[in-house]
Amino acid sequence: MSVQTIMVIGAGQMGSGIAQVAAQAGFQVYLNDVRQEFVERGLATITGNLSRSVEKGKLSEEEKQAILSRLVLSTDLADGKNADFVVEAVTENMAVKTQIFTKLDEVCPPHTILASNTSSLPITEIAAVTKRPEKVIGMHFMNPVPVMKLVEIIRGLQTADEVYQLTEDLSKQMDKVPVSVNDFPGFVSNRVLMPMINEAIYCVYEGVATPEAIDEVMKLGMNHPMGPLKLADFIGLDTCLYIMEVLHEGFGDSKYRPCPLLRKYVKAGWLGKKSGRGFYTYN
Numbered sequence: 239m240s241v242q243t244i245m246v247i248g249a250g251q252m253g254s255g256i257a258q259v260a261a262q263a264g265f266q267v268y269l270n271d272v273r274q275e276f277v278e279r280g281l282a283t284i285t286g287n288l289s290r291s292v293e294k295g296k297l298s299e300e301e302k303q304a305i306l307s308r309l310v311l312s313t314d315l316a317d318g319k320n321a322d323f324v325v326e327a328v329t330e331n332m333a334v335k336t337q338i339f340t341k342l343d344e345v346c347p348p349h350t351i352l353a354s355n356t357s358s359l360p361i362t363e364i365a366a367v368t369k370r371p372e373k374v375i376g377m378h379f380m381n382p383v384p385v386m387k388l389v390e391i392i393r394g395l396q397t398a399d400e401v402y403q404l405t406e407d408l409s410k411q412m413d414k415v416p417v418s419v420n421d422f423p424g425f426v427s428n429r430v431l432m433p434m435i436n437e438a439i440y441c442v443y444e445g446v447a448t449p450e451a452i453d454e455v456m457k458l459g460m461n462h463p464m465g466p467l468k469l470a471d472f473i474g475l476d477t478c479l480y481i482m483e484v485l486h487e488g489f490g491d492s493k494y495r496p497c498p499l500l501r502k503y504v505k506a507g508w509l510g511k512k513s514g515r516g517f518y519t520y521n
């Protein structure tokens with residue numbers, strides 16, 4: 239099967255980035271969200287990124303226009319009827335994702351592959367709500383998508399070999415480096431990254447140091463491009479909490495318990511950069 243049209247569900251920070259790299263790779267892309275203003279915000283982010291590349295001389299104005307012309311905005315999941323490959327990138331919540339996969343399974347043609355950009359949720363469980371579990375796969379991009387090279391590819395229990403191969407090829411076409419991992423909570427990336435972020439939050443909670451000092455230690459001491467608290471704000475504190483909950487519940491091990499300060503910030507609506515406040519404030 240050859241992929242021509244990709245549909246991305248969720249036009250947030252990940253969905254808009256995935257739509258951008260897919261359109262840059264030459265695919266026609268439907269970008270879907272529940273409300274028109276959300277897809278328009280996603281398109282504005284993509285346009286801003288492409289305009290920056292034009293200013294830097296990395297892209298011509300004609301190339302930018304050609305990429306934008308391959309993007310179709312959608313607020314109707316039934317547009318899945320046009321897609322060969324779907325990447326779901328909505329909120330990290332199993333109930334929301336399974337509802338979308340159930341609907342996609344009804345509207346998409348039989349050949350369509352349904353991928354999830356989930357950070358931590360079991361692919362096998364998402365696949366089980368469809369009648370095509372062999373065509374469901376994890377395709378986990380990193381944030382910011384246009385910059386980061388990695389795509390973790392996660393097979394569910396029933397994912398077919400040819401579906402894995404096609405997803406790997408597609409990642410390469412999008413100029414990414416695919417790495418295969420098995421279906422365990424948090425896969426590899428977030429099983430390793432998120433406990434570090436959670437521990438940094440405990441350091442704030444217990445008064446070991448200020449957020450600025452903790453980030454400085456990890457940047458200057460370990461050469462991380464961003465400190466863990468800046469990174470948590472960048473990922474979204476809600477997403478960090480959901481991932482810690484998946485690890486905690488999935489492994490049943492207290493070492494993954496989410497820091498109470500993380501819960502408190504999320505309850506307060508301090509979700510990091512996207513809400514204007516997290517460990518730092520943003521305008």
Ligand SMILES: CC(=O)CC(=O)SCCNC(=O)CCNC(=O)[C@H](O)C(C)(C)COP(=O)(O)OP(=O)(O)OC[C@H]1O[C@@H](n2cnc3c(N)ncnc32)[C@H](O)[C@@H]1OP(=O)(O)O
Nearest residue numbers: 287290357379380381382384385386427428463464469473
């Ligand atoms: C939670 C999960 O499930 C998995 C995850 O994604 S975990 C998060 C993984 N991501 C990380 O760990 C990111 C860590 N941070 C970094 O790598 C860097 O700080 C960064 C790439 C974000 C920014 O890099 P920087 O050197 O500090 O800043 P800057 O010079 O402004 O940007 C470097 C390039 O990235 C681009 N860029 C930065 N942020 C961008 C964004 N949000 N979108 C698109 N492009 C962006 C810039 O335009 C610039 O491009 P050029 O090289 O073409 O000029």
Ligand SMILES: NC(=O)C1=CN([C@@H]2O[C@H](COP(=O)(O)OP(=O)(O)OC[C@H]3O[C@@H](n4cnc5c(N)ncnc54)[C@H](OP(=O)(O)O)[C@@H]3O)[C@@H](O)[C@H]2O)C=CC1
Nearest residue numbers: 248249250251252253271272327328329330356357381473
């Ligand atoms: N943030 C990160 O660094 C990374 C996140 N991920 C994963 O990517 C996914 C998305 O994360 P991210 O982009 O950060 O989150 P965002 O909150 O930025 O975006 C999620 C988007 O999905 C929308 N949405 C919610 N429900 C539906 C629905 N039923 N149909 C269509 N759209 C819907 C949301 O709308 P609304 O605002 O109305 O809720 C929002 O626009 C999550 O699974 C996350 O774990 C993966 C890698 C990195």
